[in-house]
Amino acid sequence: xxxxxxxxxxxxxxxxxxxxxxxxxxxxxxxxxxxxxxxxxxxxxxxxxxxxxxxxxxxxxxxxxxxxxxxxxxxxxxxxxxxxxxxxxxxxxxxxxxxxxxxxxxxxxxxxxxxxxxxxxxxxxxxxxxxxxxxxxxxxxxxxxxxxxxxxxxxxxxxxxxxxxxxxxxxxxxxxxxxxxxxxxxxxxxxxxxxxxxxxxxxxxxxxxxxxxxxxxxxxxxxxxxxxxxxxxxxxxxxxxxxxxxxxxxxxxxxxxxxxxxxxxxxxxxxxxxxxxxxxxxxxxxxxxxxxxxxxxxxxxxxxxxxxxxxxxxxxxxxxxxxxxxxxxxxxxxxxxxxxxxxxxxxxxxxxxxxxxxxxxxxxxxxxxxxxxxxxxxxxxxxxxxxxxxxxxxxxxxxxxxxxxxxxxxxxxxxxxxxxxxxxxxxxxxxxxxxxxxxxxxxxxxxxxxxxxxxxxxxxxxxxxxxxxxxxxxxxxxxxxxxxxxxxxxxxxxxxxxxxxxxxxxxxxxxxxxxxxxxxxxxxxxxxxxxxxxxxxxxxxxxxxxx
Numbered sequence: 001x002x003x004x005x006x007x008x009x010x011x012x013x014x015x016x017x018x019x020x021x022x023x024x025x026x027x028x029x030x031x032x033x034x035x036x037x038x039x040x041x042x043x044x045x046x047x048x049x050x051x052x053x054x055x056x057x058x059x060x061x062x063x064x065x066x067x068x069x070x071x072x073x074x075x076x077x078x079x080x081x082x083x084x085x086x087x088x089x090x091x092x093x094x095x096x097x098x099x100x101x102x103x104x105x106x107x108x109x110x111x112x113x114x115x116x117x118x119x120x121x122x123x124x125x126x127x128x129x130x131x132x133x134x135x136x137x138x139x140x141x142x143x144x145x146x147x148x149x150x151x152x153x154x155x156x157x158x159x160x161x162x163x164x165x166x167x168x169x170x171x172x173x174x175x176x177x178x179x180x181x182x183x184x185x186x187x188x189x190x191x192x193x194x195x196x197x198x199x200x201x202x203x204x205x206x207x208x209x210x211x212x213x214x215x216x217x218x219x220x221x222x223x224x225x226x227x228x229x230x231x232x233x234x235x236x237x238x239x240x241x242x243x244x245x246x247x248x249x250x251x252x253x254x255x256x257x258x259x260x261x262x263x264x265x266x267x268x269x270x271x272x273x274x275x276x277x278x279x280x281x282x283x284x285x286x287x288x289x290x291x292x293x294x295x296x297x298x299x300x301x302x303x304x305x306x307x308x309x310x311x312x313x314x315x316x317x318x319x320x321x322x323x324x325x326x327x328x329x330x331x332x333x334x335x336x337x338x339x340x341x342x343x344x345x346x347x348x349x350x351x352x353x354x355x356x357x358x359x360x361x362x363x364x365x366x367x368x369x370x371x372x373x374x375x376x377x378x379x380x381x382x383x384x385x386x387x388x389x390x391x392x393x394x395x396x397x398x399x400x401x402x403x404x405x406x407x408x409x410x411x412x413x414x415x416x417x418x419x420x421x422x423x424x425x426x427x428x429x430x431x432x433x434x435x436x437x438x439x440x441x442x443x444x445x446x447x448x449x450x451x452x453x454x455x456x457x458x459x460x461x462x463x464x465x466x467x468x469x470x471x472x473x474x475x476x477x478x479x480x481x482x483x484x485x486x487x488x489x490x491x492x493x494x495x496x497x498x499x500x501x502x503x504x505x506x507x508x509x510x511x512x513x514x515x516x517x518x519x520x521x522x523x524x525x526x527x528x529x530x531x532x533x534x535x536x537x538x539x540x541x542x543x544x545x546x547x
Contacts, residue, residue, distance in 0.1 A: 040131030048135060054102060054127035055139045062095040064119070064143050067150040078150045084109040092121050092143055102127045105136065119143040152195070152209055160236065162195050162207035163248060164214035168221060169203040170255040173320070175438045177259055177286070178204060179445040181225060183459035186425045190220045197429040204429065211249050218251045226256045226290060226305030256308055258283055258290060260448075261322075261408045262315035263383055266292075270311040274301045280316075280401055282369075282408055285454075295406045298350035298369040317406075319444075321388050322381045324411060327374050328363065329356035355407065359384075368407040382407035412451070412490035420446070422498050423464040450491050463498040 027038045031047040041048060065074035072078040073091050081088040093099065093107060102125040110120040121143065126136045155161055170177055185191050191206075193213035198205040208214040221227060230252040237246040258264060262283045271279050274292075277299060281292040290303040331354045353371030357364055357380070366382075374380055383406045424446075449455055 040133050041129070043130075048129065048133070049137070052129045052135065054125060054129065054135055054137050057101060058098040058123075058125070058139065059096055059141070060139070061142045061144070062092070062097075063146050064092060064095060065148040066145050067153055068147055069153045070150060072150060074148065074150070078152070083114070084111075089121070092119065092141075095143070096123075096141055099123075099125075110140065117145045119145065155209070156195075160248075162209060164208045164211040164251070165248070166206040166208070166214050166218050166221070166251045166253060167200075167203065168206070168253045168255065171202070171257050172259060173318070174259070174444075175441045176445045176448070177225070177255060179442060180455075180459075181221070182427055183424060184224050185220075186427065187458075187460050188220065190217055191427060193217070197427055199429045214249065214251055218253060221253050221255075222305075223288060225286065226288070226308050227253045228309050229253055256286070256290070256305070256312075258286060258308075258313075258315055259318070260284065260286055261319055263317040263406055263408075264292070264313055265316045267311045267313055270303075270307070270313070273307065273311075274303070277301060278401060279397060280403060280406075282406060283315075293350060293369055295369055295403065296367060296401065298352050300350070316390060317383045317388060321383055322408070323359065323384050323387075325357040325359050325380050325382060325405070325407070327355060327376055327378045327380055328358050329376055330354075330371065330374055331356075332371055355380075357405065357407075364405060366405045366407065370407055370410065373410050374407075379411045379413065380407050381409055381411045409451075414490050419464075419467060420493070421464055421467045421469070421495065422461045422493055425460070425462065447490070450493055456493065456497060461493060461498050463495075463500050 024038055026035045027042065028034065029036050029044040029047055030042045031051075032044060034044050034046075036044045043051065066072075067074075067078060070078070070080070072080050073088060075091050075094070079087065079091075081091065089107060089109065093104075104123065105126055106122075106124040108122055110122055112119060119142075121141050122138060123141060124136065124138045126134055129135045168178075168181070191197075193208055193210070194206050194217070195209050196207040198207070206214075206217060208217065218229060222229065232250045232252070233247040234250070235245060236248055238244070260283055264281050264283060266274070266277070266279045266281060268279075271277060277292075278294045278296055280295070281301070282295050283290060284293050284300075285291040288305065290305070290308060292301045292303060293299070294301075332351065350369040351371030352367060352369055353374075355366050355368050355374065357366060368374070370380070384404070385406065386404055449459070449461070
């Protein structure tokens with residue numbers, strides 16, 4: 001009995017499931033009589049399209065304002081957009097009236113000639129029609145590109161081009177700090193809101209359309225270089241009826257005059273604050289902090305920008321006082337006093353050594369913190385305090401330090417000017433009428449980039465599109481012979497450190513650039529090396545067979 005009941009219950013359950021499944025037969029359309037699957041309207045698709053138009057009420061044509069001077073479209077506000085980009089498509093969809101009454105399924109551009117003043121967008125929309133039936137339909141909307149000058153471009157034709165200005169100044173006889181700051185600005189896109197840049201004898205003027213943009217830029221500069229700021233404003237116009245005022249705001253940024261490889265003399269208060277260090281220090285880096293190293297002990301000290309401006313000091317000796325020496329011998333101090341003198345292997349790997357130097361026709365012995373860098377036969381640059389007129393410090397204090405020569409860096413021989421495979425981006429600026437050329441400072445900055453690996457990590461180096469790697473075997477062998485003959489040859493930047501995507505116009509200016517991914521940078525260099533190896537192998541084999 002139990003088995004019969006379970007069998008009957010399963011049959012009844014199966015029968016009920018089949019009864020619940022809908023069974024529809026084809027019916028005839030109430031308009032044209034065609035056979036169709038039944039729906040709520042009892043009309044086929046073709047008849048429904050003829051009776052109902054879901055695109056009714058949606059504008060088929062719209063106007064998009066475009067400024068051809070700055071290549072921006074009015075959203076508002078005015079924003080830059082690439083042709084047929086997602087941002088431009090969003091602006092076009094906002095211009096279509098009645099689009100909120102339907103459901104947008106798809107939207108894309110229809111290709112037009114680049115010189116055309118029209119854009120076409122294909123839309124696919126859905127809407128519920130008669131008796132709950134959902135209908136989908138496509139349509140094309142034409143957009144007319146109307147040329148209209150934006151407010152920022154209008155302002156360029158008036159004396160009131162900018163509303164806020166940031167004046168960056170540094171009281172030095174070179175421009176290397178500004179070249180370094182320029183590369184930091186380009187790397188972090190801090191110049192995005194800049195209206196114009198003007199070059200002056202003491203620095204650069206950055207103009208902005210809004211005060212907030214100038215404040216953001218000044219904060220960026222303060223975070224990169226020790227500086228102090230002064231604010232001012234100038235009244236342009238005044239409306240006495242509604243008490244409104246129009247000002248122009250100016251921000252003056254004074255960067256510290258201390259630069260890399262300078263020798264400074266610390267004030268007494270600052271010397272005690274750093275732990276009683278030697279008053280004569282060598283500047284090794286100037287960034288958000290000033291890094292100092294004691295040439296007698298190798299002790300490293302970091303000085304914040306706020307502390308510097310509380311007790312400011314100038315450079316005692318600069319690069320124009322440098323003289324070149326030849327290293328004859330290097331002796332590391334291994335005596336018992338070595339461990340007691342401020343940890344002579346300093347925080348950054350400085351090793352105190354005794355150097356035997358020659359400057360024709362004199363041979364002298366000095367102490368230096370560059371023991372891990374210099375080897376016998378190398379060239380080095382330093383300051384000869386015996387021949388330089390040092391003013392502004394106590395002579396007795398200088399005699400107590402027992403410093404005759406201060407070595408600051410290793411130098412390299414440059415027999416010929418090779419074309420570099422890399423290039424730097426530059427800011428477009430307006431030159432001052434009385435501005436002199438600073439090609440020597442720029443070349444010195446390029447050499448600093450080649451010699452300092454830490455500096456290269458802070459900026460972007462791009463592959464020069466005009467540079468071609470030499471494929472001549474004889475030239476490669478000649479380069480190897482030169483390298484064997486002179487180990488003090490200037491270093492070169494590795495191709496793996498370069499970024500690709502830099503495009504130049506006929507005048508050598510940058511048109512566009514993009515960052516290479518780590519994957520692209522890695523395998524682009526591998527491909528170049530593999531191609532060079534294959535070429536040299538086949539070329540050598542060909543020359544051997546020819547002989």
